[in-house]
Amino acid sequence: MAGAPLVPVYVFGENDIFTQVMYPPLRRLQKWLQTKLMFALPVFYGRFGLVPHRVPLTVVVGTPIDVSRNEAPTAEEINRVHAEFIRQMSRLYSRFQPIYDPHGGDLVII
Structure with a gap:
């Protein structure tokens, strides 16, 4: 406009700054929440929790x-x-x- x-x-390299959790029961919960909320809630971690991994x-x-x-x-x-x-x-x-x-x-x- x-x-x-x-x-x-x-x-x-952007896809490597965090690691996505691939635990099957958690993935089922994510998919169920996605149908209810209309968006996905990602579960991820980096260094020390929410600090991104050091990658170029x-x-x-x-x-x-x-x-x-x-x-x-x-x-x-x-x-x-x-x-x-x-x-x-x-x-x-x-x-x-x-x-x-x-x-x-x-x-x-x-």
Whole structure:
């Protein structure tokens, strides 16, 4: 709506700063709460509890996507900009993944 450019940014190593608890009974409770609350409550830990693990983080920044100011964008306009953003994020990840996360998998955007 504001017409500000969207800048794709990806942080390599971000998924490693905390460890997610994978205890099956707790996962069932999380899934049940998710159906009731409509969002997931993550259970995670780092060093000394909530202090993140020390891992290198590398931030890569893509090319800004120009967006026209529009007080009432249509769903089609939003979907077009969203599709371009997803395309740019995928391109950014594909370009830098071999350098900063050579053992990482494919980018999954949900």
